[in-house]
Amino acid sequence: WGTVEKLAAGDKPLNVLLIMSDQHNVRAMGCSGNLEIKTPAMDRLAAEGVRFSSATCQTGQCCPSRATLFTGRYAHSHGLRWNGVTDPVAEVYYPELFREAGYATCSIGKHHMFVPLDKNGFDHDISMGKYNRFCRSQGKPNWLGSGKWQPYRISGPVGASAADNDHHPTGYWANEMIKWLRANKDKPFCGVLSFYGPHTPICPSRPWADMYDPAKLTLPGNFDVKRNDWPVAMASQRRQVAKLTPADHRRVLAYYYGLTSQIDHNISRVLAELDALGLKDNTLVIYTADHGEMMAEQRCWTKTVACPEATIRVPMIARLPGAIPAGKVRDELVGLVDLAPTVLTAAGLKTPPKVQGESMLPLMKGKDVAWRKTVFSEIGYPGKHHGRCVMARTHKHKLIHNPNLRAEGPIDELFDLAGPMGDDQPDRQSQVCGDRCRLEEAVGRLGQDHRPRADVPDHPRGQAQTPKPPPPPRPGQMTAAGVLGPERQRTMRC
Numbered sequence: 001w002g003t004v005e006k007l008a009a010g011d012k013p014l015n016v017l018l019i020m021s022d023q024h025n026v027r028a029m030g031c032s033g034n035l036e037i038k039t040p041a042m043d044r045l046a047a048e049g050v051r052f053s054s055a056t057c058q059t060g061q062c063c064p065s066r067a068t069l070f071t072g073r074y075a076h077s078h079g080l081r082w083n084g085v086t087d088p089v090a091e092v093y094y095p096e097l098f099r100e101a102g103y104a105t106c107s108i109g110k111h112h113m114f115v116p117l118d119k120n121g122f123d124h125d126i127s128m129g130k131y132n133r134f135c136r137s138q139g140k141p142n143w144l145g146s147g148k149w150q151p152y153r154i155s156g157p158v159g160a161s162a163a164d165n166d167h168h169p170t171g172y173w174a175n176e177m178i179k180w181l182r183a184n185k186d187k188p189f190c191g192v193l194s195f196y197g198p199h200t201p202i203c204p205s206r207p208w209a210d211m212y213d214p215a216k217l218t219l220p221g222n223f224d225v226k227r228n229d230w231p232v233a234m235a236s237q238r239r240q241v242a243k244l245t246p247a248d249h250r251r252v253l254a255y256y257y258g259l260t261s262q263i264d265h266n267i268s269r270v271l272a273e274l275d276a277l278g279l280k281d282n283t284l285v286i287y288t289a290d291h292g293e294m295m296a297e298q299r300c301w302t303k304t305v306a307c308p309e310a311t312i313r314v315p316m317i318a319r320l321p322g323a324i325p326a327g328k329v330r331d332e333l334v335g336l337v338d339l340a341p342t343v344l345t346a347a348g349l350k351t352p353p354k355v356q357g358e359s360m361l362p363l364m365k366g367k368d369v370a371w372r373k374t375v376f377s378e379i380g381y382p383g384k385h386h387g388r389c390v391m392a393r394t395h396k397h398k399l400i401h402n403p404n405l406r407a408e409g410p411i412d413e414l415f416d417l418a419g420p421m422g423d424d425q426p427d428r429q430s431q432v433c434g435d436r437c438r439l440e441e442a443v444g445r446l447g448q449d450h451r452p453r454a455d456v457p458d459h460p461r462g463q464a465q466t467p468k469p470p471p472p473p474r475p476g477q478m479t480a481a482g483v484l485g486p487e488r489q490r491t492m493r494c
Contacts (some may be wrong), residue, residue, distance in 0.1 A: 022194070027310075029315060041265070041271060049324045050330055052330050055288070063085060071094070075378055095107075105124065155201065158252055219249060284343065294310045295310060325366045386403065391443070398423060400443075
């Protein structure tokens, strides 16, 4: 590994490039076994590196999941549990540590942060506002300004955007990343390229909007799953698209695949630039997503306060030629909480002591090491909206505690993931299994909130830091402190 210590000796340091999509169902990749979608860039990364087939997010929603990714801490620890909540500015985001070590840093694309990005370690920021200004300067509407839309909406329009790739945020942000790589090719860098998609609005440009024939696409095997006891959050989600016919779902799926393929095309352009600049061999590239997407599973789209496999599982692919064996698949229960300690360790930087994830480097390098047997996910605030849904999962079983607010009360569901119904139907035949006691204990622990230990410093250098004051909230915006009170922390290692 070209760690930061080698920089002083004149050796090439390790660069880090995180490429992230938003709301990408892990099944929507060729390398994960989907024969109907075209994702050659993602497939290339998997063929040249390692793919983690059981990766999960720790919150199935954008803002809290991204905070976990950048801090290596669970939502109930960093305090950001819902979209639109001010970022936990007292937390250490891993780009801060790269910047302090002399790395050029950038965030290009969707960041979903509500503080100036330099506070979280980013020197260079190209986000949605700059994309919209670019379109105006070109005399063109943005990607939602004109298009051929379907008569229904799913959190926004669905259909073919009239914007070409250069004027679609997907292509624009890839162009900006290519410019930034060229400008920083002679410096150590830590970059983040985050696409706004295939999250809704599902509006790819042509030719990708026309790439898939809806009639030839296969709906998920659990599309028609029947239940009469849906938790209230899932029941609400199903009602939002209840009028869509199977043909409608296939058409939405065609656009979702199209937007995923457009993202993949632009990933390919960025990878080609790394090749052209001679940066491939010393750049750790990681592809992932902040969370998944229902993608017509159980007749749902988007996500909600629930923990189905479709929304908690995420892509996780890593490539570093010469260090990561090519073409490997690992099934350990890794998560986005592990990403920050992984990239910090790879670069030879110290991981903050309050980080709750584990470095995936030994797994990436093909080593057999002890790893967690249980992975966690959570979403929501206790007592708010649908409440806080908590999940503990092993390879074989999953236990979900649904608060089920606005209904008859909490529902605990045990799923046999290895059984014929997967996570489509709770396992009612066997209320006792080898994993159940472990899962019940894990969910119980995750369901408790604990104050942090006063003797653990906030900063990796071992000196307690004065918390940075958060910016005043925008009108109508919640703050983590306003909802939660003092920060709460719980380390989860099972």
